Amino acid sequence: MADVSSLARRLAAIREQIDGAATRAGRLADEVQLIAVSKTQPIEIVRTAIAAGARDLGENRVQEAEAKITALGSNASRWHLIGPLQANKARRAVKLFDVVHTVDSIALAQRLDRLCQEEDRAALPVLIQLSLANEATKSGAPEAELAPLVRTVNQSEHLRLIGLMTVPPYDDDPERTRPYFRRLRELRDVLASNGEFAGAAGELSMGMSHDFPVAIEEGATMVRVGTAIFGERQ
Numbered sequence: 001m002a003d004v005s006s007l008a009r010r011l012a013a014i015r016e017q018i019d020g021a022a023t024r025a026g027r028l029a030d031e032v033q034l035i036a037v038s039k040t041q042p043i044e045i046v047r048t049a050i051a052a053g054a055r056d057l058g059e060n061r062v063q064e065a066e067a068k069i070t071a072l073g074s075n076a077s078r079w080h081l082i083g084p085l086q087a088n089k090a091r092r093a094v095k096l097f098d099v100v101h102t103v104d105s106i107a108l109a110q111r112l113d114r115l116c117q118e119e120d121r122a123a124l125p126v127l128i129q130l131s132l133a134n135e136a137t138k139s140g141a142p143e144a145e146l147a148p149l150v151r152t153v154n155q156s157e158h159l160r161l162i163g164l165m166t167v168p169p170y171d172d173d174p175e176r177t178r179p180y181f182r183r184l185r186e187l188r189d190v191l192a193s194n195g196e197f198a199g200a201a202g203e204l205s206m207g208m209s210h211d212f213p214v215a216i217e218e219g220a221t222m223v224r225v226g227t228a229i230f231g232e233r234q
């Protein structure tokens, strides 16, 4: 069961794998943030995860996250929106989330900027989500739209571009996912050398339970891990 010690144990096991992957890649484990993906988990389990040391929480639905953030607060934790954001949920997302990983259209970027203005939010850190497999059904902008999206975000008043995010097509074999991770890093490196990221080198939000070690080998700085921490979702 998901008591504090079992969740703490699983978090420790993931952090150990993060360490191992970072070491293999000649990187520091500190460069990798673990985002515990708490979507579908009840509030009490998320509370327990926070008590067990989870600091960054990932949610994919605004409405579901609202209940959790309202109940658990955002002092001890940072909340990341990792799911697609519909226009009619954007205002609540601006009020609730610390970071939005899923900016994938110019219209959404402009809307978020305007809502920050209306909600008196000085700055909203965002990542641009790319769909690198050109799957029409996947969320994320195609690579060809990256440049205009970056321009829109960086010309906005309130959005702070902090990195890129992707969810590659699912494959049981993470080695087949590696090229997508590598491509995202290449794109990040080009943007970073052009000084497009607010402050730092540019985050790479990539890697989930079954493939985060490979993502870290390819440069991930934010891994989004759900099942490996909380068990299978209902």
Ligand SMILES: *Cc1c(COP(=O)(O)O)cnc(C)c1O
Pocket: 037, 039, 060, 082, 083, 167, 207, 208, 209, 210, 224, 225, 226, 227, 228
């Ligand atoms: C659900 C989800 C995850 C976590 O997936 P697991 O396989 O449970 O680790 C990561 N990223 C996104 C965008 C998700 O929707």
